[in-house]
Amino acid sequence: MTRPLSVALAGLGTVGGGVLDMLQKNADIVAARAGRPIAITAVSARDRNRDRGLSLDGLRWFDDPVALAHDPAIDVIVEVIGGSDGPARRLVEAALAAGKPVVTANKALLAVHGAELAALSEKHNVTLAFEAAVAGGIPVIKALREGLAGNRISRVAGILNGTCNYILTVMRERGREFADVLADAQKLGYAEADPAFDIDGIDAAHKLAILAALAFGRPVAFDAVHVEGIRHISAVDIAFATELGYRIKLLGIARQTEAGIAARVHPCMVPQASPIARVDGVFNAVVAEGDFVGRVMLEGRGAGAGPTASAVVADLIDIARGRATPVWGAGSGALSSVPSVGMEAHLGAYYLRLMVVDRPGVIADVTAALRDEGVSMGSMLQRGRSPGEAVPVVIVTHETRESAMRRAIARITELETVLETPAMIRIEAA
Ligand SMILES: NC(=O)c1ccc[n+]([C@@H]2O[C@H](COP(=O)([O-])OP(=O)(O)OC[C@H]3O[C@@H](n4cnc5c(N)ncnc54)[C@H](OP(=O)(O)O)[C@@H]3O)[C@@H](O)[C@H]2O)c1
Numbered sequence: 001m002t003r004p005l006s007v008a009l010a011g012l013g014t015v016g017g018g019v020l021d022m023l024q025k026n027a028d029i030v031a032a033r034a035g036r037p038i039a040i041t042a043v044s045a046r047d048r049n050r051d052r053g054l055s056l057d058g059l060r061w062f063d064d065p066v067a068l069a070h071d072p073a074i075d076v077i078v079e080v081i082g083g084s085d086g087p088a089r090r091l092v093e094a095a096l097a098a099g100k101p102v103v104t105a106n107k108a109l110l111a112v113h114g115a116e117l118a119a120l121s122e123k124h125n126v127t128l129a130f131e132a133a134v135a136g137g138i139p140v141i142k143a144l145r146e147g148l149a150g151n152r153i154s155r156v157a158g159i160l161n162g163t164c165n166y167i168l169t170v171m172r173e174r175g176r177e178f179a180d181v182l183a184d185a186q187k188l189g190y191a192e193a194d195p196a197f198d199i200d201g202i203d204a205a206h207k208l209a210i211l212a213a214l215a216f217g218r219p220v221a222f223d224a225v226h227v228e229g230i231r232h233i234s235a236v237d238i239a240f241a242t243e244l245g246y247r248i249k250l251l252g253i254a255r256q257t258e259a260g261i262a263a264r265v266h267p268c269m270v271p272q273a274s275p276i277a278r279v280d281g282v283f284n285a286v287v288a289e290g291d292f293v294g295r296v297m298l299e300g301r302g303a304g305a306g307p308t309a310s311a312v313v314a315d316l317i318d319i320a321r322g323r324a325t326p327v328w329g330a331g332s333g334a335l336s337s338v339p340s341v342g343m344e345a346h347l348g349a350y351y352l353r354l355m356v357v358d359r360p361g362v363i364a365d366v367t368a369a370l371r372d373e374g375v376s377m378g379s380m381l382q383r384g385r386s387p388g389e390a391v392p393v394v395i396v397t398h399e400t401r402e403s404a405m406r407r408a409i410a411r412i413t414e415l416e417t418v419l420e421t422p423a424m425i426r427i428e429a430a
Pocket residue numbers: 010011012013014015016044045046047048050063064065079080081082083087105106107108132133136302303304305308
């Protein structure tokens with residue numbers, strides 16, 4: 001057999017540990033599929049003395065990960081440090097400039113600096129692979145960039161953050177509030193100590209920006225993604241969603257519209273019968289719609305050592321085989337310049353929950369605000385009568401423009417009989 005592919009692993013955390021484990025345990029099938037053995041020969045992390053439960057015997061240690069890029073004995077760099085800047089970015093840039101292929105799991109880096117990195121990869125004619133960056137073990141990058149390459153994609157959507165999906169699932173199953181479930185998820189290791197990236201939708205937005213670039217063949221545009229997280233979702237809205245035949249999911253959705261690409265991450269109500277509504281717990285799913293293939297849905301584990309290693313090792317096998325694809329599916333010169341569309345232009349149905357004082361005339365004021373802004377009401381639910389006290393009122397609208405909906409909500413919020421800012425959740429056909 002040919003000489004092993006010599007790989008440097010920068011980062012020995014969850015993902016790095018998984019990659020080492022997989023390359024050891026599955027060395028035989030990896031070598032067969034790669035046409036040569038794939039061997040980790042050098043590693044870098046912050047703390048050399050930390051007990052990682054991994055054997056690092058025989059591996060060269062680098063305190064400075066960027067130095068890996070300049071080592072002539074290393075063929076490929078795996079960057080699993082994380083972060084859109086700092087050592088991860090410096091390492092990836094140095095490796096590409098030195099002509100070394102890079103495999104990364106770093107969605108933040110790709111979403112924020114993906115255009116420059118693609119240019120660098122092209123300039124030096126070297127691979128930058130990132131299957132693990134989106135939806136962990138689900139081979140969604142390969143699916144969009146290669147398997148569906150002949151299609152015009154009209155929409156790509158998915159459950160892209162397992163932490164949020166887990167929290168929303170437990171809230172629904174146990175009827176519990178967000179803050180309680182988040183605290184438990186942190187104890188169980190399903191949510192980070194600082195959970196903001198996950199629960200505020202930023203992680204999902206990084207992934208959606210990557211998927212949208214691949215699906216629509218255009219430069220990655222993270223800043224154009226509208227982002228909302230799940231902090232404001234309450235148990236009462238989840239219960240109403242169930243009553244109305246919906247599930248609440250944090251979705252990332254990118255769609256081709258007449259005016260351009262609309263990309264958004266926010267909680268959605270999706271019909272209970274839709275396949276994506278049934279993806280529960282830490283699982284991820286991605287749906288793509290192509291003009292020839294129709295609808296494709298992929299589901300699986302979006303995080304964790306094993307699934308992420310599975311994606312990293314697949315990229316290493318491609319590199320060992322010499323299989324290469326431009327970072328965004330087409331060369332920079334062939335990418336489309338289709339513009340992005342803002343959220344105000346969104347057209348869809350809305351769920352609105354108000355807490356109102358239960359007294360005559362209140363509903364008339366609310367419906368007048370909706371009517372004045374051209375928002376047409378589909379249905380209304382009111383639970384429990386307690387004259388003079390706060391009761392929830394739920395309104396489901398027909399298809400309406402986001403800008404009109406926002407104006408109507410601003411007016412409704414000002415009504416003296418409306419006690420809190422209304423809860424608004426967009427309804428998505430899924
Ligand atoms: N965890 C997942 O399930 C998952 C899934 C998909 C994608 N990803 C992505 O994969 C990447 C890694 O995630 P992770 O969960 O494995 O992170 P992690 O467990 O926090 O591990 C990060 C590793 O990077 C090392 N590191 C940090 N700063 C460094 C520096 N300046 N120089 C050298 N090494 C440094 C750390 O060293 P020490 O160990 O010495 O502190 C640690 O080994 C991130 O981009 C993440 O978004 C993760």
